[in-house]
Amino acid sequence: MEKMVDVKNYQDMDVKDLFKIFADDKSNKELRSVLIEKHLYLAKILSRKYINKGVDYEDIFQVASLALIYAIDRYDISKGFEFSSFATPTIVGEIKKYFRDKVWTLRVPRRIQELNKKISNAKIYLEQELKRSPRPYEIADYLDVSEEDVLEAMEASYGYQPISLDTPSNDDSEDKDMTLADRVGVEEKNFSNVEQRDFMEKFMKNLNELEIEIIKGRFFENKTQSNIAKEIGISQMTVSRLEKKIIEKLKKEYSKAV
Structure with missing residues (x-):
């Protein structure tokens, strides 16, 4: 009965006191419980910021609540700063640590995640039994699953701890200082330019001299239809008509090439 009175008194007191x-x-467990209850809102607010990140809110809230308790136990009021200022980075840090250590970076089916855990345990056991790293079919036999399932789970495990592109390649070649990023292929933009140039050269072989003059003047030398008409000695209307005709030909030939 005395403890209940104490707790009621705590509820009415100032947090600093x-x-x-x-x-x-x-x-003092009763006082500790009151402090947790009074500051549980911090865990709720900070947990909500991580909703829709691939983890259930309840799991995040549990981590945040444990971090709150940890912060309450470590808080030193004599240093003069507010408890919320001390607790917030502690809670956020624990949540981020949870995501870093426990959460898959890529969304992987729960079935694969659970099988991956079993594979990890199986590897430890089989390594001790076989005195070497177990092969996928041996892990499959031990877990009574198909080898294909084991390979799928092992491949998906890269979604748990993705490899940085700055990681050294770790091979036996002379380029030991090369990173994975150095080995990733990059699209060569000049390839498309070569293909386009080749296409245009073949296309222009099917044009007559007048059509070639118009194409070169309009699209390679940026001349106006009026200037081309004066140079060739024909009307601007004729240049316009021929230009449209050439463009239609170009569209048809390009659609065939693609």
């Missing part, structure tokens, strides 16, 4: 009392008596 509660922390002062708790600083002198860390074994």
Whole structure:
């Protein structure tokens, strides 16, 4: 009965006074529970920021709540700063650590995640039994699953701890300082330019001299239809008509090439 009265008194007291009392008596479980209850809102607010990140809110909230308790136990009111200022980075840090250590970077089916855990345990056991790294078919036999399932789970495990592109390639070649990024292929833009140039050269072989003059003037030398008409000695209307005709030909030939 006396404890209930104490707890009721704690509920009515200022938070700073509660922390002062708790600083002198860390074994006071009732006071500790009151402090947790009064600051649980911090865990809720910070947990909500990580909703829709691939983890259930309840799991994140549990991590945040444990971090809150840890912060309450470590908080030193004599240093003069507010508890929320101390607890927030502690809670956020624990949540981020949870994501870093426990959460898959890529979304992987739960079936694969669970099988991957079994494979990890099986590897430890089989390595001790075989005195070497077990092969996929041996892991499959031990777990009574197909070798294909084992290979799928092992491949998916890269979604748990992705390899940085800055990681050294670790091979026996002379280029030992090369990273994985150095070995990733890059699209060569000049290839498309070569293909386009080759296409245009073949296309222009099917044009007559007048059509070639118009094409070169309009699209390679940026001349106006009026200027081309004067140079060739024909009307601008004729240049316009021929240009449209050439473009239609170009469209048809390009559609065939693609």
